[in-house]
Amino acid sequence: MDPTTPPSNTPDNAKPENRLLRDLTDAIEERDDCWIARALNRQHPADAADLLEMLSYDSFEKVVSLLGGHLSSEILIELRDEYREGAVEAMPDAAVASVLDELDSDDATAILEDIEDNRRERILDELEPGDRAQYKQGLSFDEETAGRLMQREFVAAPEFWTVGHAIDHARDRADELPEIFYEIYVTDPAFRPLGVVTLSMLLRAPRETKLSEMMLPLMSDISTGMDQEEVAYQFQKYSLASAPVKDGAGRLVGMITVDDMVDVIQDENTEDFLALSNVSSADGSHSVFDTIKARAPWLGINLFTAFIVSGVIALFDNVIAALVPLAILMPMISALGGNAGSQTLAVAVRAIAEREMEGPAVRRAIMRELLTGICNGAIFAVAVALMVFVWFRDPGLSLVAASALIATFTWACLLGILLPLGLKRLGADPAVASSVFVLTLTDIVAFFSFLGLAALFLL
Amino acid sequence: MDPTTPPSNTPDNAKPENRLLRDLTDAIEERDDCWIARALNRQHPADAADLLEMLSYDSFEKVVSLLGGHLSSEILIELRDEYREGAVEAMPDAAVASVLDELDSDDATAILEDIEDNRRERILDELEPGDRAQYKQGLSFDEETAGRLMQREFVAAPEFWTVGHAIDHARDRADELPEIFYEIYVTDPAFRPLGVVTLSMLLRAPRETKLSEMMLPLMSDISTGMDQEEVAYQFQKYSLASAPVKDGAGRLVGMITVDDMVDVIQDENTEDFLALSNVSSADGSHSVFDTIKARAPWLGINLFTAFIVSGVIALFDNVIAALVPLAILMPMISALGGNAGSQTLAVAVRAIAEREMEGPAVRRAIMRELLTGICNGAIFAVAVALMVFVWFRDPGLSLVAASALIATFTWACLLGILLPLGLKRLGADPAVASSVFVLTLTDIVAFFSFLGLAALFLL
Numbered sequence: 001m002d003p004t005t006p007p008s009n010t011p012d013n014a015k016p017e018n019r020l021l022r023d024l025t026d027a028i029e030e031r032d033d034c035w036i037a038r039a040l041n042r043q044h045p046a047d048a049a050d051l052l053e054m055l056s057y058d059s060f061e062k063v064v065s066l067l068g069g070h071l072s073s074e075i076l077i078e079l080r081d082e083y084r085e086g087a088v089e090a091m092p093d094a095a096v097a098s099v100l101d102e103l104d105s106d107d108a109t110a111i112l113e114d115i116e117d118n119r120r121e122r123i124l125d126e127l128e129p130g131d132r133a134q135y136k137q138g139l140s141f142d143e144e145t146a147g148r149l150m151q152r153e154f155v156a157a158p159e160f161w162t163v164g165h166a167i168d169h170a171r172d173r174a175d176e177l178p179e180i181f182y183e184i185y186v187t188d189p190a191f192r193p194l195g196v197v198t199l200s201m202l203l204r205a206p207r208e209t210k211l212s213e214m215m216l217p218l219m220s221d222i223s224t225g226m227d228q229e230e231v232a233y234q235f236q237k238y239s240l241a242s243a244p245v246k247d248g249a250g251r252l253v254g255m256i257t258v259d260d261m262v263d264v265i266q267d268e269n270t271e272d273f274l275a276l277s278n279v280s281s282a283d284g285s286h287s288v289f290d291t292i293k294a295r296a297p298w299l300g301i302n303l304f305t306a307f308i309v310s311g312v313i314a315l316f317d318n319v320i321a322a323l324v325p326l327a328i329l330m331p332m333i334s335a336l337g338g339n340a341g342s343q344t345l346a347v348a349v350r351a352i353a354e355r356e357m358e359g360p361a362v363r364r365a366i367m368r369e370l371l372t373g374i375c376n377g378a379i380f381a382v383a384v385a386l387m388v389f390v391w392f393r394d395p396g397l398s399l400v401a402a403s404a405l406i407a408t409f410t411w412a413c414l415l416g417i418l419l420p421l422g423l424k425r426l427g428a429d430p431a432v433a434s435s436v437f438v439l440t441l442t443d444i445v446a447f448f449s450f451l452g453l454a455a456l457f458l459l
Numbered sequence: 460m461d462p463t464t465p466p467s468n469t470p471d472n473a474k475p476e477n478r479l480l481r482d483l484t485d486a487i488e489e490r491d492d493c494w495i496a497r498a499l500n501r502q503h504p505a506d507a508a509d510l511l512e513m514l515s516y517d518s519f520e521k522v523v524s525l526l527g528g529h530l531s532s533e534i535l536i537e538l539r540d541e542y543r544e545g546a547v548e549a550m551p552d553a554a555v556a557s558v559l560d561e562l563d564s565d566d567a568t569a570i571l572e573d574i575e576d577n578r579r580e581r582i583l584d585e586l587e588p589g590d591r592a593q594y595k596q597g598l599s600f601d602e603e604t605a606g607r608l609m610q611r612e613f614v615a616a617p618e619f620w621t622v623g624h625a626i627d628h629a630r631d632r633a634d635e636l637p638e639i640f641y642e643i644y645v646t647d648p649a650f651r652p653l654g655v656v657t658l659s660m661l662l663r664a665p666r667e668t669k670l671s672e673m674m675l676p677l678m679s680d681i682s683t684g685m686d687q688e689e690v691a692y693q694f695q696k697y698s699l700a701s702a703p704v705k706d707g708a709g710r711l712v713g714m715i716t717v718d719d720m721v722d723v724i725q726d727e728n729t730e731d732f733l734a735l736s737n738v739s740s741a742d743g744s745h746s747v748f749d750t751i752k753a754r755a756p757w758l759g760i761n762l763f764t765a766f767i768v769s770g771v772i773a774l775f776d777n778v779i780a781a782l783v784p785l786a787i788l789m790p791m792i793s794a795l796g797g798n799a800g801s802q803t804l805a806v807a808v809r810a811i812a813e814r815e816m817e818g819p820a821v822r823r824a825i826m827r828e829l830l831t832g833i834c835n836g837a838i839f840a841v842a843v844a845l846m847v848f849v850w851f852r853d854p855g856l857s858l859v860a861a862s863a864l865i866a867t868f869t870w871a872c873l874l875g876i877l878l879p880l881g882l883k884r885l886g887a888d889p890a891v892a893s894s895v896f897v898l899t900l901t902d903i904v905a906f907f908s909f910l911g912l913a914a915l916f917l918l
Contacts, residue, residue, distance in 0.1 A: 021818055044678060046696045054818045080815075167626075167662060174663035181659045182641055182700060199658035200640045203626060204633035219503060236725070237505045239718035241641060241700050258717050259698035262724065266695070269728040270809055277735070277805030278798055288830045295802045296835055302798045303842055306791040313787045320779070320786045327779045327786035328772045331902060332765040334790060339737055339761045339895065343754045346736030350729055356539075359480055359513045371747045376755055383762055436798065443790060 021054050028059055033066040040075060049078035057086065057287075064090045073099040077107045085114045093119070097126040100135070104178065106151040106260065109138040113148070146231050147224030149264070150245040150254030153178035156185045157211055159194055164207030166197075180257070182241040186215045191251045193218055193244045222246065224253065228264045233355065235261040272353055275431035276346065278302070298436060305440035312444050316451035319459060325392050326454055329401055332384070333446045337408035340376060341438040344369050344416025352420060352430045366417055373413025377406040396458050404450035412442045480513050487518055492525040499534060508537035516545065516746075523549045532558040536566045544573045552578070556585040559594070563637065565610040565719065568597040572607070605690050606683030608723070609704040609713030612637035615644045616670055618653055623666030625656075639716065641700040645674045650710045652677055652703045681705065683712065687723045692814065694720040731812055734890035735805065737761070757895060764899035771903050775910035778918060784851050785913055788860055792905045795839060796867035800897040803828050803875025811879060811889045825876055832872025836865040855917050863909035871901045 020039070027035045040048040052060055052075070060083055064071060069091035076084060076099060088096060088111060096115075100108045100123070112120055112135055124132045134152055141147025155177060157166050166184060170177060183198045195215030205214055220234045220243040235243065235258055245254040274280075278298035313320075313330075320327050348365070351357050357365060381402035389398040416438055420430035479498070486494045499507040511519055511534070519542055523530060528550035535543060535558060547555060547570060555574075559567045559582070571579055571594055583591045593611060600606025614636060616625050625643060629636060642657045654674030664673055679693045679702040694702065694717055704713040733739075737757035772779075772789070779786050807824070810816050816824060840861035848857040875897055879889035 018818060044697065046698075050696075050817075053815070054820060056819065056823060170662045171665060177659070177663055179659070180657060180700075198639060199662060200636070200638070203629045203658060203661070204636055206630060236718075236721050237509075238503065239505075239721075241639075241717065258700065258721070259695075262695050262698075262717070262721060265721065265724060266728075266813070269725075269732075270813070273728075273732055273735075273809050274805050276732075277801045279802045279805055288827055288834065291827055291831045292834055292838075295799070295831070296838065298802070299795060299798055299835060299839055300842075302795055303839060303846075306794045307846060309794065310787050310791050313790065317783045317787065321783045324776045324780045327789070328769050328776065330786070331772065331790065331793060331906070332769050335765045335768065335898065335902070336758060336761055338898075339758055340754070342736045342894065343738045343757070346733050346738055350732050354725070354729070356512070358509075359477060360515065361513060364515060368747055368750055372750045372754070375747065375751055376758060379751075379755065380758055380762060383759075387762075387766060435801065439794065439797075443794070447790070 017051070017054070020051060024051065024055070024063075025059065028055075028062050028066065031066060033068075036063060037067060037070075041072065045072065045074035046078045048075045049080075049083075053080060053083055057083070061086060061090060068092075069095045071099075073102040073107075076111070077103060081114075084111070088115060093123050093126065096123050100127065101131070104151045104153055105134060105138060105254075106149055106256075108135060109148060112139060113143065141224055144228045145224065146222050146226040146228065146245050146256060147254070149228055149231070149260055150224070150256050151178065152254050153181075154185065154244070154252070154255035155181050155183075156187045156191070156193075156252055157197075159186050159188065159210075159212035159215075161186075161211050162207065163202055163205045163209045163211070163214075166202060166211065167207070178255075181255070182257075184211070185244045185252055185255075186211045187252055193246065193252045196244070218244065220244070222256065223248065229268055231256060232261045232264045232268065236265070268353070272349060272431040275429065276349055276434050278434045278436050298434070302436050302440070305436060309440060309443045309447065312447050313451065316447075316455060319451055319455045322459060323397075323454060325394070325397060326451060329388065329397075330447060330450060333401065333404050333408055333450050334443050336380060336384075336405065337412045337442045337446045338435075338439045340373065340409050341412030341416045341442045342435055344373075344413045345420065345435065345438050348417040348420045349431050352424055357421065357424075362421065366414075366421075369413045369417045370410070373410040374406070376413075377409030380409070381405045397454075400450065400453045400457060403453055404446065407449045408442060408446040411445045412438070415441055476510070476513070479510060483510065483514070483522075484518065487514075487521050487525065490525060492527075495522060496526060500531065504531065504533035505537045507534045508539075508542075512539060512542055516542070520545060520549060527551075528554045530558075532561040532566075535570070536562060540573075543570070547574060552582050552585065555582050559586065560590070563610045563612055564593060564597060564713075565608055565715075567594060568607060571598060572602065600683055603687045604683065605681050605685040605687065605704050605715060606713070608687055608690070608719055609683070609715050610637065611713050613644065613703070613711070613714035614640050614642075615646045615650070615652075615711055616656075618645050618647065618669075618671035618674075620645075620670050621666065622661055622664045622668045622670070622673075625661060625670065626666070637714075640714070641716075643670070644703045644711055644714075645670045646711055652705065652711045655703070677703065679703070681715065682707065688727055690715060691720045691723045691727065695724070727812070731808060731890040734888065735808055735893050737893045737895050757893070761895050761899070764895060768899060768902045768906065771906050772910065775906075775914060778910055778914045781918055782856075782913060784853070784856060785910060788847065788856075789906060789909060791843070792860065792863050792867055792909050793902050795843075795864065796871045796901045796905045797894075797898045799832065799835060799868045800871030800875045800901045801894055803832070803872045804879065804894065804897050807876045807879045808890050811883055816880065816883075821880065825873075825880075828872045828876045829869070832869040833865070835872075836868030839868070840864045856913075859909065859912045859916060862912055863905065866908045867901060867905040870904045871897070874900055 024036065024039060052063065055063065064087045071087050076087060079087065100111065115123065124135060138148065183196050184202065185193045186195045186197060188194055195217055197211050197215050201214060219238040220240060222231055222234065222243055223246045234240065240258060242255055242257045244252050245256055247253045280294050280297060351365065384405050385398040385402040388401050389395060419438060423432060424430045483495065483498060511522065514522065523546045530546050535546060538546065559570065574582065583594060597607065642655050643661065644652045645654045645656060647653050654676055656670050656674050660673060678697040679699060681690055681693065681702055682705050693699065699717060701714055701716045703711050704715055706712045739753050739756060810824065843864050844857040844861040847860050848854060878897060882891060883889045
């Protein structure tokens with residue numbers, strides 16, 4: 001393609017992405033903006049965005065500045081947050097305004113919400129008054145609500161229309177329709193949605209059929225203020241491809257499509273996944289500083305909880321001094337108990353997220369965890385007792401370790417389910433029950449029971 | 460509604476689901492199969508399935524037997540695996556056969572794959588030869604591949620057709636079309652897909668436009684043997700609502716829709732989420748026995764790794780005997796180091812799952828984790844040193860704890876990223892790097908460095 005970057009034959013270049021990446025890196029060094037622009041536009045925007053994200057953040061900034069800030073709107077919207085924000089920052093105001101013009105309103109809002117206030121006003125001033133008002137309204141909804149996520153482009157038709165009427169209308173006003181839509185919303189005179197006609201239904205129905213005769217009832221019930229997690233849940237539950245969004249008065253104001261919901265589902269999953277392992281917010285950022293900022297707070301909390309655990313052990317320092325094997329076995333009781341607690345916690349947090357913890361299922365789950373804790377505790381108590389006996393030839397120590405293990409397992413399993421359920425009842429995010437608390441509280445019980453029993457029976 | 464179950468006014472009954480659930484429970488006790496059938500069919504199948512899943516498994520089985528095994532196909536397909544399998548088991552063969560008749564082929568395959576071989580043969584024998592052959596072929600694809608997930612109902616048209624031709628054809632053969640589809644695949648004479656025309660494009664184009672002139676290139680590239688995770692990734696990346704599936708010769712044989720992919724995405728997320736916390740396969744099952752089976756193996760592995768950790772501590776028993784504060788502080792170094800390792804592990808596993816660990820991003824991520832480990836290690840080493848000094852007034856112990864913490868953090872962060880990356884390179888699931896290994900290997904370094912430094916400098 002480009003004479004300055006002949007395809008090389010080293011094994012590292014075997015994958016086409018890697019070759020393309022190497023060519024792109026060369027082109028950046030040579031400041032060959034024509035080659036870069038061509039290479040990016042030749043691919044699907046999602047692939048071009050992936051390629052750019054493989055660059056280090058510094059190289060990515062160089063690409064944006066080489067292109068004079070003119071990254072296509074399709075590529076821009078596919079970039080992940082940090083890269084997109086960086087690109088928009090580097091683009092001239094006019095370029096941002098023209099990108100906004102090309103995008104559906106939900107994507108435009110996603111770009112506008114990251115720009116700092118003064119600049120956003122300046123850019124909005126460059127747009128047509130109608131668009132400006134629409135974007136401002138979009139931004140007036142809270143983040144992570146249906147209002148923010150919806151696009152204002154959708155297709156609605158009054159109930160007395162026929163199939164033929166709808167098709168003719170679509171042909172006449174082809175330019176005004178959203179690029180992609182899966183269904184037509186049938187509305188009453190007050191523009192409240194009454195039902196839905198999917199395009200596949202429209203296609204196979206005779207021209208003279210009335211929309212009101214064929215429409216399906218609305219399965220979803222989404223209003224602008226609804227949390228994105230609830231919206232995603234409705235999409236998943238009812239297998240939706242798109243859904244109408246209503247304002248406070250029940251009037252149709254927007255549409256949400258499933259591709260945006262897939263992104264929401266992934267984001268919510270990432271959030272839970274990381275929260276459970278004590279990482280705040282979206283890590284995976286490009287700088288060490290951001291990474292430390294996302295992790296240090298939880299380590300700080302853990303520092304204090306760990307000192308409390310040490311304080312519990314300190315109560316028994318004379319016991320340990322008299323019987324050093326206790327110090328050798330302590331971490332084992334703690335590790336196994338912590339593991340049992342983490343297992344329960346993960347299952348419980350996941351079940352809550354998937355809404356499997358509703359009504360009587362809660363009581364059943366608590367019973368199941370309690371029994372699992374006791375049974376697994378008993379099984380592993382026997383194993384630990386045997387191994388400790390073989391090692392130290394001290395039946396008393398064996399029994400104490402086994403008893404402490406049963407107590408720790410039972411407590412860990414109960415805690416692993418009650419803590420996230422309690423947080424949920426308090427209206428907090430159950431994933432924030434994160435392992436720090438479960439592990440610390442399990443450690444306290446583990447050490448207290450093990451050392452306490454040892455003090456009572458072994459000294 | 461039903462005279463035997465008047466709505467009561469206790470606060471517990473405030474939520475409509477709870478009232479409905481109580482009514483259903485009463486109806487089960489009274490063996491009122493008419494009421495149950497009516498209550499289930501009055502709702503959206505997904506809501507009816509949710510209601511049934513709120514019942515304990517035993518009550519659910521009673522409902523199925525009260526209904527004589529006649530659960531509607533729509534409800535059946537919405538039930539989660541264990542309930543669906545149980546229901547199918549309780550249904551007479553003929554009822555299963557008639558359910559299969561009503562479902563799209565992908566849903567039918569999902570039901571057939573859970574039935575044991577002999578019974579499946581019997582049921583297949585009750586079907587038309589054409590259907591039977593189709594289902595058998597569906598089952599011949601590996602589980603969790605595109606072939607298993609695809610439906611055989613889709614709409615294809617030759618390239619020379621016009622928009623009008625396609626619409627007329629759809630109207631003429633309305634009954635044969637799949638209930639829901641979002642696009643038409645344009646094929647060559649060998650039935651290889653050439654491009655795609657979305658229904659929204661079809662709707663707004665003039666009748667005389669040729670499909671070959673307006674079609675979009677195929678973005679996805681899915682063949683029957685492709686792993687479901689890869690298919691879901693393509694849906695997510697290219698924002699697809701549906702995609703064609705090709706056989707080995709490149710011929711169009713099926714279609715996958717986004718609702719199935721949303722389920723796959725959730726399943727894969729659950730799998731990773733639980734694997735990271737040492738829970739095998741899908742837990743959340745209804746019996747304590749299944750729960751123990753999903754968790755005990757990892758606890759068993761942990762039992763052995765914990766004994767290795769205890770063995771490391773045992774090397775230093777004379778040090779602990781001489782300086783008991785070491786035993787008091789040991790769990791603190793271990794807890795903080797384990798936390799740092801878990802954080803890195805969670806971020807790394809998630810980044811791999813979201814395919815953000817490709818090419819040069821890997822080296823950058825390893826560097827970032829290494830630096831984060833050293834920096835967080837240094838920050839918390841200072842904090843630990845101060846707190847230990849205040850507690851024990853022993854500057855040597857302070858310094859030893861701080862040094863061990865830096866070593867442990869650096870090691871934990873490196874391990875947290877290198878272990879999942881290594882597993883990925885070996886072709887294994889990175890989430891199986893699960894915390895057991897990271898925590899154990901971190902403990903070994905924590906105890907070895909802390910007690911080792913103490914032996915060198917404090918005795």
